[in-house]
Ligand SMILES: Nc1nc(=O)c2c([nH]1)NC[C@@H]1CN(c3ccc(C(=O)N[C@@H](CCC(=O)O)C(=O)O)cc3)C=[N+]21
């Protein structure tokens with residue numbers, strides 16, 4: 001028996017089509033402002049894909065590309081301008097930023113209503129308290145994938161490997177909201193394999209290529225690989241895909257798993273933001 005390969009590209013296509021249908025119901029097209037600082041090649045690829053799919057969904061592409069040596073004051077001014085601009089529905093500041101810029105204080109300039117990346121303190125607080133708000137795209141995409149494959153979450157043992165602000169922490173909060181029993185592992189976790197082996201649902205976002213092998217997977221478990229690494233043989237994830245597919249019940253590939261879902265949820269969040277901005281008080 002070999003695992004079901006979770007087709008993130010196909011689920012993402014469906015969610016993008018739903019976002020496009022949502023755009024068509026709005027009085028005017030939402031505008032997505034992506035901000036890329038510098039010329040990191042991986043970031044450039046991601047931002048290019050986000051812009052292309054934003055246009056494909058019928059939204060306005062309001063991109064800003066800034067020099068890698070832009071000052072924090074100048075970048076803050078760009079964010080403030082986008083925050084005020086009525087044509088801008090969503091603001092995405094691509095990370096990582098060059099080391100001389102403080103991401104936290106810059107993200108804090110994004111109004112929560114336009115925080116389509118779900119990274120502001122307000123969005124994190126709303127998620128933690130279970131209030132309506134925009135959810136971080138990657139963890140939201142993971143949840144949408146699990147739902148698309150009808151993976152049961154209520155009462156399930158869920159293990160998240162990684163505790164980043166972008167993925168691990170919000171992932172744990174989302175799974176807890178869905179009544180999973182959630183364990184978060186990180187670099188100081190003792191016996192990572194033993195903890196992972198308890199999981200019915202294992203989400204790996206550690207940023208370490210091939211970290212999770214077959215020995216860390218309970219037979220039949222659903223394994224979601226958030227990692228993405230560029231090597232000589234192309235892209236790979238945090239999961240040893242070939243080894244794990246022999247043990248797991250379902251597993252995401254890299255590429256074609258979580259990556260496309262991140263962008264699909266960004267578009268879905270932008271439609272949600274447009275609806276809420278269009279109805280002040282709601
Ligand atoms: N503010 C911010 N928000 C983000 O959401 C954000 C970010 N910064 N910084 C970097 C990470 C990474 N990320 C990806 C998006 C799409 C793919 C994606 O489409 N991956 C394709 C492969 C694309 C390729 O060929 O490289 C796949 O996995 O199939 C991957 C990774 C968003 N991120």
Ligand SMILES: [Mg+2]
Nearest residue numbers: 162163186187
């Ligand atoms: Mg870590």
